[in-house]
Amino acid sequence: MAEAPKPNSASKNDQSLTLEKVRQALISQEDTIVFRLIERAAFPLNSPTYHHKISSSPSVFNFIVKSTEALQSQAGRYEIPEELPFFPENLPPSLLPPPADPPVLHPAAASINLNKKILDIYLKQLLPLFAVPGDDGNYAATASSDLDCLQAISRRIHYGYYVAEVKFRDAPQDYEPAIRAQDREGLMKLLTFTNVEEQVKKRVEKKAVIFGQEVSLDNNTNSVKQNGTVNGKYKVDPSLVSRLYGEWVMPLTKDVQVEYLLRRLD
């Protein structure tokens, strides 16, 4: 029986890997990222989350993330190539049998992990932009919401493995010379589509407008005007979501692609 399509992931079936499907998966992941940012923005910054010691951990954030990752590792989360832990040290192994499907990616993917950088950017640059100052005491829920955001963003960025793989398979003659020359700049140029990036930024901004509206029963709810400008107050600032993609998510996805391609012929 044919498998139902999985729009959030194009990785399951080797034969079905096309650039269109991979891009479709990235579009679907945008929804997850925007919703999770909206959830996080419902809490204030709650800065004690990041420095209140708990048990042997330096913070509630650290405690929640490490404990959740240990549990999810046992349930097989990190057997999926694009799912990467933020604290990989001493994780318990998966209790599930290894995946039966043949691997889609070159083994080099396993050596590319930008999570340290993603975590640093998230905590130092993103959070202060998305979360309003304040402290409501909900530290565990805040940390858990942070992990939801981080996992969705990290997964999207490491999905660059599949984008790179499909681009390589579609045009090995274009990519091989740059790979052999280990030409990062050349590879970056080959895999960049400025028009697609502009569409992504516009679409995520629009999603933040649509998903982040206050819904009320009167007629004065926020609206997208016909000229594309927006009206009203949103749960997460739509221009920030566009900026998140333009300054961090897409550049890091491209870094993953370059790193993967550099090793693709090993």
Ligand SMILES: O=C(O)C(=O)C[C@]1(C(=O)O)C=C[C@@H](O)C=C1
């Ligand atoms: O769609 C692609 O071709 C991608 O490589 C993905 C992506 C992105 O991160 O959204 C990255 C680089 C391209 O310039 C356009 C978009």
